[in-house]
């Protein structure tokens with residue numbers, strides 16, 4: 001659970017959401033996180049004993065959901081470790097201990113996990129198989145790469161033969177997402193994971209876990225300013241100069257088996273899916289955290305989607321040959337969300353609430369930088385009014401809060417860096 005800079009990430013307000021729900025008398029049951037993004041909200045509620053359905057139209061969120069939510073045990077990598085080139089791989093105890101210490105510190109500092117979680121699930125021992133596999137990838141040789149293995153190097157670094165872009169304004173340059181070594185390591189590691197998956201040396205969940213480890217590291221290591229809509233053009237920043245080193249994810253293991261289901265649908269289509277219809281959602285909480293301005297997540301996080309989908313792409317070179325724009329995205333996998341258009345937002349949200357018949361509806365929103373306040377100096381309340389109006393007009397609600405509740409948080413997305421001002425996160429609530 002990293003990705004702190006993900007646009008709209010709700011990690012800092014998860015306690016506030018829980019308290020809010022408790023005030024409404026909800027302390028267990030099913031929560032449907034229909035715009036799950038990082039899956040941080042879903043993970044938090046999994047840790048608090050809820051059943052969880054997460055959904056997001058973007059592929060990388062699906063991978064995170066599989067690894068953090070649906071998966072509820074430590075992976076053994078039994079087949080891979082016993083039946084492949086692994087049997088002769090010598091593990092460095094020193095690295096193993098270093099990695100364990102790293103993950104222990106992360107878990108103890110993270111508000112998602114309760115005190116003593118690390119010891120309770122015997123993390124130290126149970127994490128070893130994953131640590132071994134990651135160590136193998138971390139020490140992989142980068143000599144004599146095939147064209148597929150060199151894909152990230154060729155398309156996404158300034159040294160690559162396929163990385164030239166021409167911007168809409170006519171500027172010509174080369175994509176600069178990774179250092180030479182990191183791009184090679186990324187390409188080679190993904191190729192190996194794909195090979196292991198195709199030859200059934202790893203299970204589906206093991207594949208998703210490895211991809212989640214890679215996605216988390218790439219968000220920290222790529223030469224970007226938070227999103228992949230662009231990269232730092234002039235140079236590699238220190239985070240990108242640093243060696244890419246795959247680390248284990250912090251598993252969310254909850255000792256009682258509850259229901260954890262992950263979807264990758266347009267939120268407005270979810271209610272039509274058979275698998276979804278088979279779930280009793282009548283008492284559930286529908287948690288809605290939609291995009292709130294023009295920024296299309298599919299374009300902003302295309303690199304993570306590509307990595308998430310990597311093993312399912314038959315012809316990777318053909319896929320990469322279609323990388324478009326400065327950012328280098330294959331537009332066949334682009335998704336334009338209705339929620340990112342001011343004139344479509346209200347209709348889309350109304351339909352979603354109307355079609356998905358959860359008992360409780362909880363909407364996250366905030367006043368700044370949304371469709372109504374974008375570009376204005378002062379925060380505008382028009383967005384609030386629009387949402388309250390939806391709750392007023394959707395049929396079947398017996399109750400809705402006339403005003404949103406507020407949770408204060410620091411604005412981590414402020415571009416200026418230095419001053420992180422306090423802003424209000426809003427929560428809207430209605431009940432059927």
Ligand SMILES: C[S@@+](CC[C@H](N)C(=O)[O-])C[C@H]1O[C@@H](n2cnc3c(N)ncnc32)[C@H](O)[C@@H]1O
Pocket residue numbers: 006007008009010011034035036037038039040041055056057058061265266267268289290291292297298337338339
């Ligand atoms: C504000 S973010 C949610 C952040 C999330 N709560 C978190 O804590 O990381 C909105 C999410 O909606 C997703 N999205 C946008 N349009 C969508 C749609 N029509 N259906 C499903 N997901 C969509 C985006 O991929 C993005 O992850």
